[in-house]
Every structure is written in structure tokens, then in C-alpha cells.
Amino acid sequence: MYLAELLFLLSLAxxxxxxxxxTFVxxxxxxxxxxxxxxxxxINAIYAPYYRLGYLCGAAASLAxxxxxxxxxxxWPTAWFMILVLMVLMAVFLDVVIGDRARMAEEALQEDPKQKENFYRLHRISLGMNLLMLGAGFLLMWLTASRLDF
Known part of the structure; x- marks a missing residue:
């Protein structure tokens, strides 16, 4: 049993x-x-492996x-799995939808400075969703650790 908890916590960690x-370094x-x-x-070169790591960790946590x-x-409560699914969906949305749009807005910004607001709006969405994923991950780690018998 403890291997599942270990895999879950390591994936989240x-x-x-x-x-x-x-985000912070x-x-x-x-x-x-x-x-x-x-x-x-x-930063754009880092995004793909960053999100792939999130997918891998989400899959490993789901497997656990x-x-x-x-x-x-x-x-474990169904809500935990739902939080995990939400984290994975946010990562996919950020990678596939917001990431592509932000890259296009950034390229358009080179030609049309009026695109600046669109790029910053997408950046704020990305940052906000990353912080939501972070909070959800901390919540799941805390919930899991609080249930373990050491």
C-alpha cells in the first residue's frame, strides 16, 4: 500500500x-x-519539456x-482524483491553447506593437493557471501526507 502513496507523493512533489x-527561479x-x-x-524552449513533465507526473499520480x-x-476521496484531473487539464490547456496563442501573439508583437495587450493578457492567464496548479498540488500533497501513518 505504501508504494502507491509514495508514487503519488513523489509524482506530486x-x-x-x-x-x-x-515560475519563481x-x-x-x-x-x-x-x-x-x-x-x-x-522560455519557449523550456515550455514543451515543462508541460511533458507535468503530463508524466499526472499520469504517475493517477496510476498510484x-x-x-x-x-x-x-x-481516497474522489475529490482528490478530480483535483488531479483538473491539474492535468490545466496543464494541457496551458500547453496547447494558451502556449500556442501566446507564441503567436509574441510573434505578432514584433510587427504590431498593438498586440502587446493581447500577449500580456495571455501571460496573466498562464501565470494565474500555473499558480492554481501549484496550489492544487500543494493541497493534494498536504491531504495525502495528513492521511499517512508514519
Whole structure:
């Protein structure tokens, strides 16, 4: 049973850690140390593996919940799985919808400075959803840790 909890917590820890590191360390460091054009290229290059890591962690955490359920262990509330699904859906939305639109808005910004507001709106949505994913991940880690018997 504890392997399922371990897999679940490790998956969440890696995912939450990547969100914290990218949002609060990598992005600010890149944006403050090189030109905006170069920073945009670096950040855009990081997005794909960043979201793939989220997908992988979401799949591993889902697998842990499935293992727990099939092994006849104590059930975890359905709400936990729903929070996890919401996190994965947010990651997919950010990657596929917002990410593509932000890249297009950024390219259009080079030709038309009036696109600035559109780009910043998409950036705010991205940042807000990343923070929601972070909060949901912390919540799931706390809920899981509070149920473990050490």
C-alpha cells in the first residue's frame, strides 16, 4: 500500500517542484539576465519539456490512485482524483491553447506593437493557471501526507 502513496507523493512533489522552480527561479532569472527576444526563445524552449513533465507526473499520480484502488486499500476521496484531473487539464490547456496563442501573439508583437495587450493578457492567464496548479498540488500533497501513518 505504501508504494502507491509514495508514487503519488513523489509524482506530486516533482510536479509541484517543477512549477515552483520554473515560475519563481528560471523565468525571473532568464527574463532579468538576457534580452527580451532571447529570453522569449529560452522560455519557449523550456515550455514543451515543462508541460511533458507535468503530463508524466499526472499520469504517475493517477496510476498510484488506480493501484491503491485495485489493491483494496483504503479509498481516497474522489475529490482528490478530480483535483488531479483538473491539474492535468490545466496543464494541457496551458500547453496547447494558451502556449500556442501566446507564441503567436509574441510573434505578432514584433510587427504590431498593438498586440502587446493581447500577449500580456495571455501571460496573466498562464501565470494565474500555473499558480492554481501549484496550489492544487500543494493541497493534494498536504491531504495525502495528513492521511499517512508514519
Amino acid at each position: 516533482v510536479w509541484v517542484g517543477s512549477i515552483v522552480f520554473f 528560471v523565468s525571473p532569472a532568464v527574463m532579468s539576465s538576457i534580452s527580451k527576444e532571447q529570453a522569449a526563445k529560452v 490512485l488506480l493501484i491503491r484502488r485495485l489493491s483494496g486499500g483504503r479509498m
